[in-house]
Structure formats: C-alpha cells, structure tokens
Amino acid sequence: MTSILTAGSSAPVLASFSCSNSAPDGALSGGNAVRAGVKVSRSTNLSGIRRSGNLNAFSQGVRSFSVGSGGILSTRRNRNLHVVAASPPAEEVAISTEPLTKQDLIAYLASGCKPREKWRIGTEHEKFGFELDTLRPAEYSKIAALLEGLAERFEWERVLENGNIIALKMNGQSVSLEPGGQFELSGAPLETLHQTCAEVNSHLYQVKAVAEDLGLGFLGIGFNPKWPVSEIPVMPKGRYDIMRNYMPKVVSHGLDMMFRTCTVQVNLDFSSEEDMVKKFQVGLALQPIATALFANSPFSDGKPNGYISYRSHIWTDVDKNRTGDLPFVFSGKFGFEDYVDYALDVPMYFVYRKGRYIDCAGLSFKDFLNGKLPNMPGETPTLNDWENHLTTIFPEVRLKRYLEMRGADGGPWKRLCALPAFWVGLLYDDESLQGALDIIHDWTEGERAMLRRKVPKMGLQTPFRDGLLKHVTQDVFQLAKEGLRRRGYKEVGFLNELEDTVKSGKTVSEKLLESYHGKWGGTVDPVFEELLY
Numbered sequence: 001m002t003s004i005l006t007a008g009s010s011a012p013v014l015a016s017f018s019c020s021n022s023a024p025d026g027a028l029s030g031g032n033a034v035r036a037g038v039k040v041s042r043s044t045n046l047s048g049i050r051r052s053g054n055l056n057a058f059s060q061g062v063r064s065f066s067v068g069s070g071g072i073l074s075t076r077r078n079r080n081l082h083v084v085a086a087s088p089p090a091e092e093v094a095i096s097t098e099p100l101t102k103q104d105l106i107a108y109l110a111s112g113c114k115p116r117e118k119w120r121i122g123t124e125h126e127k128f129g130f131e132l133d134t135l136r137p138a139e140y141s142k143i144a145a146l147l148e149g150l151a152e153r154f155e156w157e158r159v160l161e162n163g164n165i166i167a168l169k170m171n172g173q174s175v176s177l178e179p180g181g182q183f184e185l186s187g188a189p190l191e192t193l194h195q196t197c198a199e200v201n202s203h204l205y206q207v208k209a210v211a212e213d214l215g216l217g218f219l220g221i222g223f224n225p226k227w228p229v230s231e232i233p234v235m236p237k238g239r240y241d242i243m244r245n246y247m248p249k250v251v252s253h254g255l256d257m258m259f260r261t262c263t264v265q266v267n268l269d270f271s272s273e274e275d276m277v278k279k280f281q282v283g284l285a286l287q288p289i290a291t292a293l294f295a296n297s298p299f300s301d302g303k304p305n306g307y308i309s310y311r312s313h314i315w316t317d318v319d320k321n322r323t324g325d326l327p328f329v330f331s332g333k334f335g336f337e338d339y340v341d342y343a344l345d346v347p348m349y350f351v352y353r354k355g356r357y358i359d360c361a362g363l364s365f366k367d368f369l370n371g372k373l374p375n376m377p378g379e380t381p382t383l384n385d386w387e388n389h390l391t392t393i394f395p396e397v398r399l400k401r402y403l404e405m406r407g408a409d410g411g412p413w414k415r416l417c418a419l420p421a422f423w424v425g426l427l428y429d430d431e432s433l434q435g436a437l438d439i440i441h442d443w444t445e446g447e448r449a450m451l452r453r454k455v456p457k458m459g460l461q462t463p464f465r466d467g468l469l470k471h472v473t474q475d476v477f478q479l480a481k482e483g484l485r486r487r488g489y490k491e492v493g494f495l496n497e498l499e500d501t502v503k504s505g506k507t508v509s510e511k512l513l514e515s516y517h518g519k520w521g522g523t524v525d526p527v528f529e530e531l532l533y
Contacts, residue, residue, distance in 0.1 A: 099380040100369060102340060108383055109336045112401030113276075114269050119428060120189035122267035122402070123196045123420050126182040126410050127533060128219040129211070135528050137224070137232045138216055140164075143181050149210035150175065162355075164236045173199065179240040180232040180259030183207065183218060189267075193424060193484075193491040197417035204413060204533050218533045220416075222297030222311035222409025224260040225524045232259045238357035242350050246361040253317040261311045262410030264294070266420035267402045268427055273335050276403065278437060279427045280329050283397040285440040287325070287407035288451040289473050290422065292459040293498055294408035294415060296531075298509040299524045304516065306457065308509035311409050313456040315394070322346045322393045325452050327445050339399050344369075349392045351376060351385055365389055396452070411508060413533055414497040421494035422480050429483030436479055439472065460505040470505040477502045 129138035129146070138146075147165045151158050156168035156175065167176040172188030185203045190196045207218060219225075224232070234240070240258065247254025270276035295308040307313050315323055328334060328342065348360040348368070360373060367373055371380045381389075390400050398404040405423050426432050451469065454462045460470040477498065484491045501507055512527060520526045 099371065100383065100386070102337075102344075102369070104383070105340045105344075105386055106336050108386060109339065109399060109401060110273065112270065113272055116271060119269040119271075120191060121193065121196050121420050121424055122189045123187045123200060123264070123416070124184060124267070125200065125264040125416050126178055126184045126262035128221065128224060128262060129181055129183055129216050130219060130528065132215050132217045135226060135525060137227055138181050139233045140181065140235055142214055142216055143177060143183070143235070145214055146183075146207070146210055146216065147175070149213070150206055153210060154206050161237060166235070166237055173203075175203070177235045177237065178258070178262075179235055179237070179244065180224075180229075181235055182262050192489045193417065193421050193494050194489065196420055197494065200413070200416050208533060217528065219528055220262075220296075220410055220412050220531045220533055221527065222262055222295075222309060222411065223300055223305075223314070225297075225299035225527050226302050227260075228301055229255050229259050234259075239350055239352075242357060242359050242361055245359075246349065247319065250321070251317055251319050253314045254319060256314050257318045260300070261297075261314060263311065263406065264408050264410050264416050264419045265404055265406045266423050267404050268423060269402050276336070276399070277329070277334055278433060279403055280334070280397055280399065282426060282433060282436045282440065283403060283405055283423070284325055284329055284395075285443055285448055286426070286436060286476060287396040287405070288455040288462075289469065289476055290405065290419070291407045291409075292455050292462070292469060292507060293422070293473065293501055294411055294419060295456075295459050295507040295509045296409040296411040296415075296512075298513050299516070299527065302524050304513060308459045308507050309409055309456040312407065315396075316453070316456075318394065322395075324395055325448060326395050326397070327448075330445065330448075343390060343393055346389075346393050348389060350388070351381075352388060412531055415508075417494045418497045421484060421491060422477075422498070424487070424491070425480030425483035425495070426476070427483075429486050431486065432479040432483030436476065439475060459507050459510070460501070468505070470502075474502055 129143060130136060131138060131142075144165050147156075147158070147168055150156050151165075151168055154170075156170045158165050159167035159169060159174075159176075167174055169175075174186045176184050176186065178184055185200070187196055187199050187203075190199065204218075211218060234244070243258060244255065247258065268279065270279055291309050291312045295312075297309050297311040298304055298307065300310055326342070328338060331338075344364075344366050346365070347362045348365055350357045351360050351368075351373075352358070358375065360368075360375065363373055363375075365381070365386075368376075368379075368381050368385070371378050373379065387400070390398075394406070396407050398406060405419075408419050426436050447464070451462060451464065455469065460468065460473055462469040464472060477495070481492050481495055484495070512530070515526070515530070516522065516524065
C-alpha cells in the first residue's frame with residue numbers, strides 16, 4: 001500500500017509491489033495476452049509476523065505463503081497457469097490446475113508494471129452512426145455492412161457472435177460496437193502522440209470511405225442530441241442484453257448511458273504500485289478539468305438539456321456500485337490490493353462460456369472465487385473472467401493492467417488527439433506529475449465531490465476556493481505543455497485545439513448553444529453537419 005498525496009515530495013511506501021521489467025510492449029490493448037514472467041512481492045505486518053509472497057502467476061506457476069496455526073508459515077503448492085492471447089470476452093485465457101486466489105487477482109493488476117521506455121499510449125473513441133438523409137440512428141444492418149466493407153477494403157479480421165459481425169481487429173487495434181451502435185476504435189499501444197493521432201486519422205478516413213457509400217455519417221459528440229432510447233436500434237451482443245435488463249433495476253439513467261453516450265479516453269502505463277497510485281490520484285482529482293475542457297453534450301431529445309456535459313452527468317446515476325470518483329484512492333494506504341477489494345465487491349454482470357453469456361447480474365465475484373455461484377455451482381473463475389469483470393466497472397479512472405482516463409465527451413477529430421496529449425503531458429513526465437500532485441495535495445474529499453457534481457453543468461466557470469476552476473485549469477494546462485516539451489517528441493501542438501477554451505473558459509458546448517439560440521434557429525439538426533467526421 002502506498003501513500004502519495006504530499007506536496008513537494010513523494011510519501012513513503014508502506015507496503016509495495018516490486019514489478020518485473022521483463023514485460024513486452026503492448027500493455028494497453030484489451031487484445032493483448034497477459035504478460036508472462038511478472039514477479040510480485042508484498043510484505044505486510046500480521047500480528048508481529050512478517051508475511052511475504054513471491055507470485056509469478058503468469059508463467060512459472062504460483063508460490064504463495066500463508067500464516068498457519070500457531071503463527072507458523074505454511075506453503076501452498078505451485079500451480080501452473082498457461083497463458084494464451086485472446087481478446088475478451090474469450091474463454092480460457094488462463095487454465096489453472098487450482099482455483100484462483102485473491103493474490104492471483106492482485107498479481108494480475110501488478111503485471112501491468114512496465115519500465116518507462118516501454119510505456120505506451122492507447123486511445124479509444126466512440127462516435128454515433130446516423131443516416132445522412134434522415135439523421136436517424138444507423139440500424140444494425142447498415143453497421144454490419146460497414147464492418148464488412150472495412151474488412152474487405154482494408155483487410156481487417158472479422159469477429160462474429162452467433163453469426164453476427166460485431167467487431168474487427170488488426171495489428172493491436174479493434175473496432176467494436178457499443179449497445180446503441182456507437183462505433184468504437186480501440187487503438188493499438190503506441191509510443192508517441194504522432195502515432196496515435198495518425199491511427200485515429202487513418203481510422204476516420206477508412207470509416208468515411210465506406211460509410212458514404214452506405215448513406216451513413218458519423219457524429220463526434222458526447223450525447224445523442226436528438227433521439228430517445230426508444231428510437232435507437234439494439235446491437236446483437238449478448239453482454240448488452242444482460243446489462244439492458246439489469247440497469248433499470250438499479251439506476252435511472254443506465255439505458256441512457258448504454259445507448260446515448262460517446263466518449264474519448266486514453267489508456268496509460270505505470271512503472272510500479274507507487275507510480276500507479278500517483279497517476280490514479282491525479283487522474284481522479286483532475287478528471288473534472290478534462291470533463292470541462294472536452295464538454296460537448298449540451299443537447300438531448302432535440303433541445304438543450306441544461307448541462308455542458310450531459311454525458312458526464314448521466315454517469316452520476318449509473319449503478320453507484322460500479323461508478324464514482326473512488327475516495328478510497330486518496331486514503332493514504334491505497335494499492336493494488338485495495339482496488340481488488342473494491343472490484344470484488346462490485347456485482348457481476350456475466351460469465352462467458354462456450355460462446356455464450358451466462359447471466360450473473362447482481363451476483364458476487366467473491367462467491368465465484370469460492371465456487372459458489374448459484375447458476376454455476378462448483379465452477380471457479382479464470383483470469384479472463386477477472387479481466388471481463390474489470391471491464392464492467394465504470395469509475396472516472398479505471399485500473400486494469402493500465403489506467404484509463406474516462407471523463408471526456410466524444411468530440412471533433414482534433415480533440416481526439418488533444419485528449420491523450422493532455423494526460424500524457426501530465427502523467428508521463430515526472431516534473432509535471434509532481435506539479436499536479438502539489439496542486440491537488442490539500443483538496444478535500446468534499447471539494448473533489450463538488451467538482452464532480454457541478455462541472456457537468458458549470459464547466460470551467462465552476463467556483464473553486466477563491467477563484468474559478470478555469471484558473472486551476474490554466475495552471476494544469478501549463479504543466480501538460482511543459483511535460484510534452486520535456487518528452488522531446490514535438491507533441492505540444494496537439495494541445496493547440498484547447499488553447500482558446502483554456503484562456504476564455506468557454507467550452508465547445510457553450511459555442512454550440514450559442515449557435516442553437518442564434519443561427520440554427522432553435523433546432524439541433526445542424527449539429528449533425530457541424531460535428532460530422
């Protein structure tokens with residue numbers, strides 16, 4: 001466990017993971033194999049007895065230690081875990097001769113540790129497909145034709161579910177469908193912002209080339225500006241059927257999140273548990289700034305909705321068991337184990353077996369570990385089940401074997417490159433990361449919660465302490481620029497798209513609202529042309 005939040009210097013490590021630097025490139029894509037050869041050590045004081053474990057969970061087997069009766073250290077036998085590459089949901093990524101333990105789940109997260117020279121950038125973005133002549137959401141038949149066209153013309157590999165094409169993959173990238181047909185690129189792990197931006201541009205070119213022949217366009221915005229959930233086609237993916245049935249039982253806006261939101265996010269690496277904690281804390285505390293800078297969802301149901309990031313507001317009422325800003329990350333003793341404890345308490349959605357989804361909505365992964373799932377008695381999880389479970393947790397920053405920054409609306413193509421630039425500048429440079437920690441070190445839980453609550457409506461004009469969030473943003477933005485300069489890849493220009501927003505405090509949403517009340521004459525239809533890719 002690691003305590004981080006101190007101004008000017010890093011706090012001491014109370015207990016830590018030591019992560020092997022033998023991991024290969026490519027930590028960021030969901031399609032990558034679990035990396036082998038990761039050594040994890042942990043020391044914890046238990047009633048005066050030192051307990052240590054050496055987990056080499058992903059290649060040579062697992063050797064762990066537990067305190068036996070009378071305080072005697074006993075050894076659990078090794079077990080071999082054979083790793084194969086697969087994209088979730090997939091079966092038997094890890095085949096274990098024994099049930100997994102909590103320590104295996106911790107080791108899985110720790111396996112993401114990488115030396116700085118192997119840090120990569122993974123960008124993901126979603127967009128709304130629509131019929132160019134009617135502006136209606138694209139039906140699955142058109143989306144399927146688009147996927148087929150991309151596969152035929154650009155040599156993507158098809159991914160099928162029950163005979164339906166639902167995704168494409170190629171060279172570490174994947175193209176997939178969200179519940180309402182939102183079209184998502186999950187980019188490959190790349191070294192520079194130039195590479196990840198070129199990847200985005202190539203993808204948008206390919207999509208546009210095929211989509212125009214089908215009469216489709218794609219809209220870069222954070223929330224569907226015109227159509228209600230009832231008018232949005234459902235994509236044929238089993239996991240979404242389970243979520244669609246479960247969401248209304250626990251939240252008001254779950255279906256809005258599934259069918260009417262789009263985001264852009266960046267996935268970033270860490271070198272150690274301590275480095276992960278620093279980046280997690282900065283990411284969570286400053287996520288409202290990203291929400292404001294990229295705010296681009298002021299319309300719903302054909303009119304203004306009272307927010308500049310309605311997408312962000314929607315997420316405040318999407319199953320509180322699996323969303324939020326995670327105050328425990330700032331507890332002073334947070335580490336990989338604490339995130340595992342949190343994730344184990346999040347109710348399950350599904351288990352994937354033999355090509356089908358088994359509905360486990362609301363059940364406990366802890367029970368699954370113990371072979372006590374009511375609808376799968378005696379069966380225990382694989383590491384891929386754990387990986388799939390982690391994808392069903394939706395905080396503003398999410399930990400897998402990397403960190404996902406999840407607070408930004410989908411938007412115009414230039415901002416798809418600005419979002420990773422903002423976070424890379426802050427988190428991949430030691431001076432900028434420490435500068436950000438210095439800014440947030442005395443922010444209270446109440447202040448962080450206030451920003452999360454108010455920024456979706458007020459943006460950079462949100463009052464904060466003796467000024468506005470805009471003023472904090474200007475300092476943070478400068479840190480991001482300086483961090484990019486020190487990286488030495490001439491990447492600062494990717495932040496140019498944000499300069500006006502940072503200086504003026506006026507977001508894209510506020511400019512769209514001006515157009516709605518002015519030259520658009522009170523209709524949202526022109527936004528489909530304004531933000532067309």
